[in-house]
Structure formats: C-alpha cells, structure tokens
C-alpha cells in the first residue's frame with residue numbers, strides 16, 4: 001500500500017495543460033494510492049468558495065470521483081489557496097487539515113505542511129501571512145463583493161510576482177533551523193513539504209538522529225509526487 005503526496009500544482013484557467021495533467025493524474029495514477037495528500041497551492045489563487053470559476057467545479061468533481069473510488073483526499077492550505085473553505089471541501093469530499101500534521105505511515109512518523117511557514121528569513125512574507133491568516137481579516141475580505149475581491153487579488157498577484165523577482169533567491173528557501181526545530185518538536189524522522197519549488201530529498205541532522213526532508217516540485221512542465229510505502233519514500237517526477 002502507498003500514500004501519495006503532491007503540492008504546488010498552481011491550477012489556474014490560464015494554464016490548461018497543467019489542469020489536463022492533473023486530471024489525468026487523478027484518473028490514472030491516484031487510484032493506485034490508499035490516500036492522496038495535497039500539501040497546498042493546489043490553486044494559483046483563491047478568493048472564496050463563491051468564486052464561480054468553471055475550473056473549481058471541474059476539479060471538485062474529479063476529486064469527488066477519486067473519493068468515491070475509495071481514495072480519501074486530504075488538503076493543507078498553501079500561501080495561495082489559504083481561503084479554500086468548507087464548501088469546496090464538501091463538493092470535492094476533501095478533508096481539510098491544519099497547517100501541519102504528524103502522520104504515522106507504515107511505522108514512520110512524518111510531519112506534513114505546505115512549507116511557507118519554514119521560510120522564516122522572508123520577514124516580509126511572514127508579516128503578510130500573519131495579516132491574511134487573521135480570522136477577522138478573512139471574514140471581512142470574504143464579505144466584500146466578488147468584483148472587489150477579484151480586483152484586490154489581481155493587484156496582489158501582480159505585486160507578489162514583482163516582489164519575488166528581486167528577492168535574493170536564498171530568502172525563498174526554508175530556514176534550516178526552522179526545519180530542525182519543527183522536526184524535533186514533533187519527534188519525526190521525516191518531513192514532506194512543498195512551496196519552495198525545489199524538489200529533492202535532504203538529510204537533516206537532528207542531533208543524535210538523522211532525519212529526512214522531502215520537497216515536492218511544482219507542476220510547471222511535469223508532475224511531482226512523493227510516494228510513501230513500507231519499502232520507503234520516493235520522489236518521482238513525470239510528464240503530464
């Protein structure tokens with residue numbers, strides 16, 4: 001039996017090839033898993049479950065079908081789709097998880113999270129994150145007319161593209177101390193996350209023990225999945 005992990009698919013109407021690749025993955029690959037965990041940034045943007053984009057209904061239907069085939073699907077929010085809510089969860093039959101969770105998989109303790117909270121050197125982003133994760137701010141934002149939310153989102157997406165371009169690339173990677181701290185705090189030997197778009201499996205010095213950190217790749221030109229089974233942990237990339 002095998003558990004699949006994916007992240008950073010960044011689905012949006014402007015990238016139909018990624019949508020097609022993801023739907024094929026759900027149809028042909030995901031049914032082999034005993035469970036599918038989506039570790040954030042499934043969507044490039046999310047301004048509320050009431051956004052009537054056909055893409056959302058299409059993806060919800062495909063995830064719903066996977067669940068009906070007996071493959072439960074779990075979701076952790078990313079820095080893009082952090083507003084994905086109960087209505088989409090109900091339509092897609094996905095179970096929403098907290099921002100980090102320890103799983104016991106085949107005798108292995110694994111900490112799963114999106115990964116943006118590990119980028120502690122990116123002080124500007126952590127400030128932005130704190131603001132938009134404030135429940136009151138979220139409530140107020142979601143009360144705005146959809147039209148206004150679309151305009152704010154368009155501005156912020158343009159802004160976040162610009163602000164990331166000049167940032168020293170090392171800022172956009174995880175802070176090693178934050179990684180070690182989280183793994184020790186939760187007593188895990190494995191960590192799986194996305195967000196940095198730097199797929200790899202790293203060794204992590206945890207004092208006397210050796211841990212491992214698996215980073216998922218973004219779905220730009222190809223798919224990326226971590227497969228965990230009793231035999232071990234594999235990071236696989238595949239053409240859509």
Ligand SMILES: O=C(CCCCNC(=O)Nc1ccc(S(=O)(=O)N2CCN(c3cc(Cl)cc(C(F)(F)F)c3)CC2)cc1)NO
Nearest residue numbers: 041044045046079080132137138141152153156157160195
């Ligand atoms: O991305 C990376 C690299 C790191 C990049 C970090 N930057 C990043 O994440 N930017 C970003 C994320 C989401 C969107 S958005 O369009 O989906 N959308 C915008 C408006 N949102 C909002 C919500 C609330 Cl509660 C309150 C407000 C308020 F108050 F500002 F109006 C706005 C909801 C979400 C746009 C940009 N790695 O993966």
Ligand SMILES: [Mn+2]
Nearest residue numbers: 041078079195
């Ligand atoms: Mn991300």
